[in-house]
Amino acid sequence: MNREMTGESGEFAVRAEGLCRRFGALQAVRDLSFAVARGEIFGFVGPDGAGKTTIMRMLAGVLLPDKGEIFLEGIDVVAEPERAKPILSYMPQRFGLYEDLTVAENIFFYGELFELPWRVRRARARQLLQAAGLLSFERRLAGQLSGGMKQKLGLVCALLHTPKVLLLDEPTTGVDPLSRRDFWAILYNLRESGVTILFSTAYMDEAERCSRLALMHEGEIRLCDSPARLKAAMPGALLEVVSADPRAAHKALTGAPGVLGLLLMGDRVHVRVDNALRRKGELEARLLGEGVGPAAIQPIEPGIEDVFVALLGQEGAA
Amino acid sequence: MSPRRLFAMAFKESLQIWRDPRSLAVALLMPLMQMVLLGYGVSLDIKHVPLCVYDEERSDASRALVTSFLASGWFSAAKMLQSERAVREALDRGECIGAVTIPVDFSRVLASTGRAPVQAVFDATDTNTATIAIGYAKGVIALASADFAARWGAQHGLSAPRVGTIDLEPRVWFNEGLDSRNFIIPGVVAVILALVGAQLTSLTVSREWERGTMEELISTPVKALEVMLGKLAPYFAIGLFDAAFCLLSAVFWFDVPFRGSIATLGLTTGLFTLVVLGIGYLLSVRIKSQLGASQIALLLTMLPTTILSGYAFPIDQMPAAVRAITLFVYARYYVTILRAVFLKGSSLGDLLLPILALAATAAAIVWVAARSFRKRLD
Ligand SMILES: Nc1ncnc2c1ncn2[C@@H]1O[C@H](COP(=O)(O)OP(=O)(O)OP(=O)(O)O)[C@@H](O)[C@H]1O
Ligand SMILES: [Mg+2]
Numbered sequence: 001m002n003r004e005m006t007g008e009s010g011e012f013a014v015r016a017e018g019l020c021r022r023f024g025a026l027q028a029v030r031d032l033s034f035a036v037a038r039g040e041i042f043g044f045v046g047p048d049g050a051g052k053t054t055i056m057r058m059l060a061g062v063l064l065p066d067k068g069e070i071f072l073e074g075i076d077v078v079a080e081p082e083r084a085k086p087i088l089s090y091m092p093q094r095f096g097l098y099e100d101l102t103v104a105e106n107i108f109f110y111g112e113l114f115e116l117p118w119r120v121r122r123a124r125a126r127q128l129l130q131a132a133g134l135l136s137f138e139r140r141l142a143g144q145l146s147g148g149m150k151q152k153l154g155l156v157c158a159l160l161h162t163p164k165v166l167l168l169d170e171p172t173t174g175v176d177p178l179s180r181r182d183f184w185a186i187l188y189n190l191r192e193s194g195v196t197i198l199f200s201t202a203y204m205d206e207a208e209r210c211s212r213l214a215l216m217h218e219g220e221i222r223l224c225d226s227p228a229r230l231k232a233a234m235p236g237a238l239l240e241v242v243s244a245d246p247r248a249a250h251k252a253l254t255g256a257p258g259v260l261g262l263l264l265m266g267d268r269v270h271v272r273v274d275n276a277l278r279r280k281g282e283l284e285a286r287l288l289g290e291g292v293g294p295a296a297i298q299p300i301e302p303g304i305e306d307v308f309v310a311l312l313g314q315e316g317a318a
Numbered sequence: 319m320s321p322r323r324l325f326a327m328a329f330k331e332s333l334q335i336w337r338d339p340r341s342l343a344v345a346l347l348m349p350l351m352q353m354v355l356l357g358y359g360v361s362l363d364i365k366h367v368p369l370c371v372y373d374e375e376r377s378d379a380s381r382a383l384v385t386s387f388l389a390s391g392w393f394s395a396a397k398m399l400q401s402e403r404a405v406r407e408a409l410d411r412g413e414c415i416g417a418v419t420i421p422v423d424f425s426r427v428l429a430s431t432g433r434a435p436v437q438a439v440f441d442a443t444d445t446n447t448a449t450i451a452i453g454y455a456k457g458v459i460a461l462a463s464a465d466f467a468a469r470w471g472a473q474h475g476l477s478a479p480r481v482g483t484i485d486l487e488p489r490v491w492f493n494e495g496l497d498s499r500n501f502i503i504p505g506v507v508a509v510i511l512a513l514v515g516a517q518l519t520s521l522t523v524s525r526e527w528e529r530g531t532m533e534e535l536i537s538t539p540v541k542a543l544e545v546m547l548g549k550l551a552p553y554f555a556i557g558l559f560d561a562a563f564c565l566l567s568a569v570f571w572f573d574v575p576f577r578g579s580i581a582t583l584g585l586t587t588g589l590f591t592l593v594v595l596g597i598g599y600l601l602s603v604r605i606k607s608q609l610g611a612s613q614i615a616l617l618l619t620m621l622p623t624t625i626l627s628g629y630a631f632p633i634d635q636m637p638a639a640v641r642a643i644t645l646f647v648y649a650r651y652y653v654t655i656l657r658a659v660f661l662k663g664s665s666l667g668d669l670l671l672p673i674l675a676l677a678a679t680a681a682a683i684v685w686v687a688a689r690s691f692r693k694r695l696d
Contacts, residue, residue, distance in 0.1 A: 060537045063695045081693070085539045096534030100337045101330065112326030113538045 012071070013038040013165055013196035014059065019068035021054055028054045030219045032068070036198060036212070039191055044200040045207045045304065046216030052200035053093050054219075056169040059198065060090035072165050086114065089158035093169040093200075095150050099143030103134060103153055106142055107160065114161035121160060128156040131186050133179075148179035155186060166190070168199035172206060184209060204305035215308055222311055231302045234310050236260045237276035238302045239283065241269040243295040252290035253283060261313040263306060270306055272313075323540050327548020331522065335552055344517050349510050349560040356506040357572050367451045368396035370414040372405050379425035379466075383436065386462045387418065392454040409441050416440045416451050432470050503574045504656035505629030507564040508649050511587070512594045512619040515557045519598030520608075520615035522549050523691070527606040536693040546688050550595050557591035568660070577663030586659075586669075589676045590652040594619055596683035603691045623649040648679040 012035040019032040029051045036042040044052045057063035059070060061081030070077040075084045097106045107129075111121035129135045132152040137145065142153060151171055158166060172180045187197055199210075207213050207227065214224040223230055243249040250262055250269050258279045261272040273279040276299045287295045302310075335341045369387060373380050387393050396414035399405055405417045419437040421427075428434035438455050440448045526532040535545070565583065568574045598615050605611040625631065626640070627649035633641055644650045651672035658664035666673065 057533075057695060062533060062536050062693065082539065082541075085537060088537070090534065090537035092530065092533040092537075094530040094533070096531055098330065098334065098531055099529070100334055105330070105333060109326055109330045110538070112322050113540050115320060115322055115539075 011038075012036060013040070013073055014042075014198060015071045016055075016059070017069045019055070019058060019070065020066045021051075021058060021063070022066055028219050029058070029065075032219075032221055034214060034221060034224060036196055038196055039194050040211045041187065041191060041197045041199070041209065043207050043210035043213045044198070044216055045202070045204065045213055045308065046200075047202065049218075050216040051219040052216060053169055056090065056092075056167050056198070056200060059165075060088060060167050061085060062090070086161075087164040088167060089161070089163035089165075090167040091154045091158045091169060091171055093173070095142075095154065097142050097150070097154060097157060100141060102139050102141055103129075103145070104138040106153065106157055110157040111160050116161055124160055124162075125156065128159055128186070131189075132156055132182055148175040151175050152179060152183060155183060159186070159190070162193070162195070164195065166195055166197045166199075168197065170200055170202065172201065172203065180206075204303060204308065207304045213304065215311060217312060223307070227304055230304065230307050234272075234302050234307045236272045236274050236310070238300050238306055239271045239273055239276055239280060239297050240300040241271055241283070241287070241295050241297050242267065243269070243287070244293055248290075248292045249287060249295060252287055252292050256283065256286055258282065261310055263309050265305075270300075270302075272302075272306065272310055319541065319543060323544045324548050324551075327540070327544055328551040331549050332552040335518075335556075341518060341521070344514060345556045345560070348514050348517075349563055352510045352513065353506065353564055353567050356509060357503055357567070366394040367392060367416055367454065368414040369393040370397045370399050370405060370408045370417040371395065372399040372401070372417065372419045374422040375420055375424045377425040379428060380420045383420060383424075383462055384418070386465075387455075387458050390454065390458050390461075392451075392458070405439065409439060412441070414441075415448065416455060418455070428466060429470070432467065499572065500574050500661060501657065502630060503568045503572050504660045505627065505653045507561060507568060507587075507656060508590065508627060508652045509620070509623050509629060510564050511557060511561055511591060512623040512649060513616075514560055515553065515591055515594035516598035516601075516615040516619040517612055518553050518556065519550065519595045520602045520611040522553070522599065523602035524606055524608045524611045528608055533695065536695075542691045542693060543688055546599065546691060550599060553595050554588075554591060557595060558588065561587045561591065574660055576660055578659030579663075579665065582664075582666050582669065583656075583659050585666075586652060586655045586673060586676060589673070589680045590648070592680040593648050593676065593683055596680065596687045600683065600687040600690060603687065619649075622647040623653075626650065627653040629653045648676060651675045651679075 014034075014036040016035070017033050019029055020027070021029040032051075032055065034042075044050075044055060046052055054063065058065050059072070059077065061077045061084050065078060068078075072084045073087055075087070077084045098109070101109065104125075107121070107125045111118075111125070116124070126135070129138070132149075132155065134149060134152060134156065137149065142150065145153060151174075155168075155171065158168075172183055175183065190197065201207060210227065212224065212226050213230060214221045215230070216222065223233075225233070241249050241253070246264060246267055246269050250264050253259055253262055253269065253271055258274045259271055260274060263270040263272075271279075271283065273283075280297050280299070284295065284297055287293070335345065371384050371387070373384060388395055393416070397408055399408060399417070402419070405419060408414050409417055417439045419439075421435065421437075424434050424436070436459065438452070440452055440455075523532075526535060565587075569576045597618055598611075601611045601615050601618070605614065623629065626644045626647040628644065629649070633644050633650065636644070654672050655664075655669050655676070658669055662668075
């Protein structure tokens with residue numbers, strides 16, 4: 001699954017080179033390059049304002065980059081956006097379907113825009129609605145669906161014509177875990193049929209589902225690799241501290257020798273240290289000394305969030 | 319151009335209109351309201367002109383004359399006055415628009431000669447109203463004189479036709495009120511179409527921007543031209559329906575004579591509808607907010623159509639500079655055509671120039687509108 005990021009445009013479903021886009025004085029995306037292989041699920045992860053939506057829009061051919069080039073399945077999107085549109089599907093961050101049309105009417109409309117044969121549209125819509133659990137809502141106005149159902153309807157409409165490249169901008173924001181599972185089940189099914197999926201998310205746990213990830217911050221890709229390799233490449237090791245008072249523990253460990261970073265995660269604290277074996281005992285002692293009380297400390301595998309925080313923390317220190 | 323996408327666009331837009339109470343109200347109720355408002359405004363606003371009367375004589379004859387003024391329905395009694403000075407003051411203070419003075423020897427002169435002068439003074443600050451009120455007054459006098467003349471003739475053993483002293487010239491004036499109605503109501507159709515057409519389409523693209531549906535729409539293979547034609551199609555149908563409603567009520571409700579051909583009317587109405595829909599669409603594309611686009615649409619359609627089209631204010635009475643401006647006002651041509659088709663029965667050939675002007679405007683606006691929609695967010 002790990003491929004080189006360079007190569008001929010032919011073997012990549014999506015290739016972007018030197019993308020820049022500014023809004024007034026704000027550089028929303030700066031000198032971005034990446035390539036995505038056919039059939040990959042590629043995620044953009046980053047905080048609000050990182051530039052995820054701006055990238056998605058440029059990839060979808062609805063926003064012109066100031067500089068740089070984009071190829072979708074060999075089609076130059078910057079020069080000929082209309083040639084790329086039949087093979088892509090874009091689901092904007094904000095619900096983009098018609099709230100005053102029913103589920104079935106939205107499906108009809110988007111099916112017609114892509115000139116799907118009616119028989120195909122009907123079969124495909126049925127299958128997708130079934131997978132999304134929306135079959136019994138066909139006659140309901142889209143505006144009266146729940147947030148999760150709306151997102152799933154968006155996906156159904158985006159997949160009607162079986163795009164080669166699927167662009168999803170924060171598709172699961174505000175979607176309950178159950179619906180999110182439906183959502184991902186549909187996406188994984190697609191991968192088998194060679195559809196390339198690019199999506200953005202602010203949820204770190206979701207990022208783990210990608211084949212490759214681009215960690216974004218302030219318009220730049222800081223790291224780009226598979227989740228496993230990103231984690232492996234994180235400097236230092238991770239210790240998890242489970243304590244009755246995680247806030248106090250967090251405070252007590254701040255500035256301790258060997259501690260590279262701290263992250264409060266609910267009832268536990270993730271501590272990034274230079275050497276897990278050596279520091280474990282030291283930290284236990286320090287917690288007791290500071291009067292935080294007994295705490296269970298054990299080494300754990302880092303999550304994407306830890307990698308991200310490590311990355312940004314380093315920069316803050318540098 | 320794909321017929322399927324075009325049809326899908328039109329179908330989707332129709333569904334949205336059908337489910338949007340505001341669009342429906344503009345499309346269906348506004349023409350009805352405006353027709354009543356403007357149609358009756360024209361013909362009946364100048365009923366009940368306040369009239370003061372200074373009856374010097376107070377005879378049966380003079381009182382009969384006053385009664386015929388009030389019974390006509392065009393005048394209402396504002397005040398009974400006792401002196402010349404009071405007449406002047408009442409007019410100055412705006413207590414009445416007209417004042418009638420019946421001289422002290424009215425019935426004596428009438429009885430002896432068959433002819434008697436009556437003075438009527440009108441406040442001409444509002445020229446239009448004064449002109450029409452004078453027309454009414456002459457009409458009343460004419461009716462009254464005819465009545466007197468018939469009785470006077472009978473008393474003096476003369477048969478009615480031989481009473482040649484009665485001047486029937488006021489009759490022309492009497493018709494004036496009706497004439498101006500026939501003159502104005504065809505133009506009302508233009509005003510209503512302009513208002514409704516541009517209002518409806520000014521919302522159509524800006525709504526998609528505001529609701530966030532445009533972003534997904536422009537990421538599909540739909541063509542800009544398909545978007546425009548698909549969106550305009552249902553509004554064009556609505557425009558023609560509204561036009562038919564207005565034209566039919568002009569003929570059958572307001573009794574405006576229709577002397578021309580329906581084909582000419584249909585063709586020119588189609589062109590005019592295209593112009594106003596195009597203006598609304600263009601604004602909607604350029605101004606991505608519904609409110610902004612509809613406000614400017616109101617300004618760009620109502621202002622020229624009501625003031626510069628000649629629908630209410632005759633173009634040949636305008637200052638030369640303004641008259642020159644009206645040459646560029648599309649509504650002017652349609653109002654001219656409407657009037658000519660209705661009242662003169664003009665044919666396509668007679669109206670070649672205004673029709674060409676209208677067609678050129680329609681082509682230009684649709685062309686600009688088609689080019690100004692870009693499938694881009696910025
Ligand atoms: N049309 C625009 N005009 C001006 N500034 C913009 C525009 N679009 C985006 N920006 C700015 O560019 C930066 C990147 O925005 P973008 O929407 O791409 O971020 P994002 O990663 O999608 O954030 P979020 O998670 O909030 O959706 C932000 O600072 C944003 O304010
Ligand atoms: Mg975004």
